[in-house]
Amino acid sequence: MQRYEKLALNSKKALIRIDDIDVATLSMIATDEYQFVYLTSYLTRIPQPPPVSLTLPLRSEPYLTEGCLPAFFDNLLFEGEQLRLAEKKFGLNRRSVVDRFKLLMLTGNQTLSFVKILPIVDNKPLVMEEADYSGRLITCFPLLGAYVGSCSYCLKRHPSGNHARCQRALWDTQRKIQIEAFTENPINIFRTIVLGQSISGAQRKATFRLDQNKILRRHGFPQYIIKPEGDYPEMPANEHLTMAIAREIGFHVPPMGLFWVENIGYVYVIKRFDWDAKTWFHPAEDMAQLSGELAENKDQSTMEEVAMTIKKYVNRRFH
Secondary structure, three states: OOHHHHHHHHOOEEEEEEOOEEEEEEEEEEOOEEEEEEOHHHHOOOOOOOOOEOOEOOOOOOEEEEOOOOHHHHOOOOOHHHHHHHHHHHOOOOOOHHHHHHHHHHHOOEOOOOEEEEEEEOOEEOOOOOOOOOOOOEEEEEOEEOOOOEOOOOOOEOOOOOOHHHHHHHHOOOOOOEEEEEOOOHHHHHOOOOOOEOOOOOOOOEEEEEOOOOEEEOOOOOOEEEEEOOOOOOHHHHHHHHHHHHHHOOOOOOOEEEEEEOOOEEEEEEEOOOEEOOOEEOOOOOHHHHHOOOHHHHHHOOHHHHHHHHHHHOOOOOO
């Protein structure tokens, strides 16, 4: 086991950061009790900063939870295939709250959230290591258009290929895009656990960074979520079509597209909606986090509960 893994697994406390600002600490004070507390330096900032979660308003008193992590953090953990892989790789059990805390220590440095969770070792936040592919050969495959006569981004007719404006919206460039994958069994790039990175959701997926050579890579800050075909047939195409319809009828949706990758198949790509290079992070929470549901229970909620959650928080604002 690598040094980073050992240190993170043994950590009992983490530093919470937003935009490189120290915000709070999250501690395991007993095997069944967890404490979240804002730092005084954060509470006294002017203007008043945002809370980590609407369920954790700014206050000096600690938040204590028994028998589980705060729902905001629990819902940042792996789900589905990635969770099964993480359990096997690190010898953890998803049903153990202690092991869920350990998994957060291993993967919380980069989540689909505006917060970073950094394990504290010797009173210092632990610096994440780079991705390690253990000497496996890497090949770069081009992302090819998924449709004939239609744009791979907006799905509208385009006889000569994709719209330049659609390509720029997703990639900020008109250069050809490639994706890194293993030379042998390329699809396994989506099954690789990268230290410090976590992504929720049961569907097969992984996060990627677009480097200066316009190659999508697994390590580094995650700018894109990419979903290949998995347990359900034609899932990438279905999600792309659904999002294209949503945009057409007036919903605001992130830039996205559907592509074909040799030896992998169709992949759905979507740009993170909670981050951009100019304004950095935008606070965002899903309904499970806002309603206080743990990740394993979130599919048991009802539309009535969702409506009540919206009603509870709709008038709250960040300053």
